Amino acid sequence: MTDTTKSNLAIGLDVGTSRIVAARKTEQGFEYGSQLNAFLTVPSSRVTENALKKEGVPHTVEDNAIWIHGTESQRFADLLNSEIRRPMRGGFLNSGEPASVKVMSEIIRLATGGGGKAGENVCFTVAAPPLGAEPSLTWHEATMKQVLGDLGFQSRAINEGLAVVYSELVDCNFTGIGISCGGGLCNVCFAYLSVPMLSFSVPKAGDFIDASAAAMSGERANRIRILKEQAFHINGRQPNQLLQVIDVYYDDMIRTLVAALNEGFQNAKNLPQLPRAIPLVLSGGTAAPKGFRDRFEQILRESHFPIAISDVRLAADPLTATAKGALMAALSEM
């Protein structure tokens, strides 16, 4: 089997609270498939079902309801003025959502373009334990392996922050801090020569901003998320009160993240002494708005962070960097 053929049998899968992104290697570079990690149920009717089929909207029919999966659920939620449902919460399978496993399976199938081929390897991301907590993610990880196995994949897990390092820090021999700012969590990993030395998660990220801003403004969290992703620029001078509110909670999220970074690194034992300053790279949808990197760097530089940071970078593509890093991990094992 040639290297190219082997590469075609690897997938990097970013399993995030907000989005699921699949990365594949092609001859031209990398190829990505992305789906919103969400779904919506609408009452079953022949007319609706036919319309969805005609439009090519991914759905299944079950229990007298039509289940619309992935990115399209957002559009229909907007049309019906309702909230989408989420199979994951806070970085893990949503225990309050009985259909989470079934829905995840559908969404992964959509993101990866169908089930696994024979011998196809998936490296999927998992969250690190919260700061100060012992790892206890076996249920989530095991369930994801089960889901992927049922779809025909061979799978193994990789820490989400480490995937960011693998994607973005090749020029530093994969030494530095990778942070994935997603929907439910911010995942942090410090890697030294590709080896994870310290990793933890911070349970305040995009969903916190959406929910808090929604509660304060009376808008739906969905709308806040769309507004945040499409028209938001963190600069402290917002043209209207809603954007100002979003800015407030962004600031709070960043401050919490920086405080956790300080706590995590100050309390870490047995870290290697670094001969030079290391880079820090930010990734994920929550890090994507303009001005995020600048605000983060400003707050980080104002804090007493115990490790010398050479530069704070934003991933080349914050939405796909984690999946690309997971793919790098999968390919490096072939």
Added chain:
Amino acid sequence: MGSARKSGLLAATVVDWRAKRIDDPLNRLRYLRVAAVDLKPSAALRGGEWRYAGLAVLVIAAACYAVAHLTMPRRSALAPVRRPSPVERAAAGVESAGRFADVWLVEQNAEREEYSNGLQIDCRLAVSNRPRTYAVFDAARPDRGLIEWRKDPVGIVFHTTESLQVPFEPHQNRILMHITGGLIEYVRDKRAYHFLVDRFGRVHSIVREGDAANHAGHSVWADDNWLYLNLNDSFFGVSFEAQTHHGEGSTSITPAQTHAGTLLVEMLRARYHLPAHNCVTHAQVSVNPDNMQIGYHTDWAANFPFGDVGLPDNYARPLPGLYLCGFVYDRSYVASTGPRILTAIGLSEARLGEVAARRHIEAASYREYLQREYRKNIKALKKETPQGDGV
């Protein structure tokens, strides 16, 4: 240094050097994931990332030893992290906001004080008031009650006089001087502030620095450690001869007042080691215990030139009245302030919500609990303070 550790350090250097010579990112990662796996300083290896530990690294390190020994500088790659000392951090500019300028008293007589930064204070009309003494509460646990009594000031509250304003123009000199003269007499009689900065930028000492002034009334502020209630004794009151115009960007002072304010803040911070985050405006600290709302007074609710007077933008700081004492705010407060304090309100609400969630109670219930604790603490202050509750 033990020989085992020494060989580990060498291996790290070699692996780093070797990896940089592999151009293809994927091959570099492949190499590192095998070669560097044994470099983790902790003896406890765990998780899937460590499964390759063992012989590989030793083989590679040994193979590269000779080259590295001749070409690479030796580095202590695996020694524990050494955190920078405070001096090093300050040198790196990290703590610049926490450093104090070197300001000293140059000359002093009954009429005037002159400081090394150029500040001049007119002391001719300075008066005494009751000696400064105040209680502190634990900012992390206000329910612990009164912790101890202190005498040293901890911050500054900035005010506006809300007095009559005429256009600041040369032909108005006589009227401007007349208004300021009357104002000084008034605030002196009321023991209203420690310092007054008039529109020409002249700084007047009103109440002597060692005494309390009646400037803050019912008020709340907190720093990382302590909660302060009713700030007449614990904070200096610095007032600018100006009038509030509600909303963003309208209250203003003259350039001379800004300059004088900068020198005064610099001197007070240097002399009393006042943290920058304890230099805030009256609108940020003022509360009304009768209706449990913040912002009874709204002077400097917006547009205080924090940056111009050498301070960080303290408008962004959460309001302890909201998140530590359970006060609330209404639309009129938001309307009279502007987006800068809206930021602080949002952060305060988020902070209160977080603590409530950690305690597994509703935010509203936690707020009520904070309000009860606030009333209890105020009652304790009234009981134990000679002058009442310090208002």
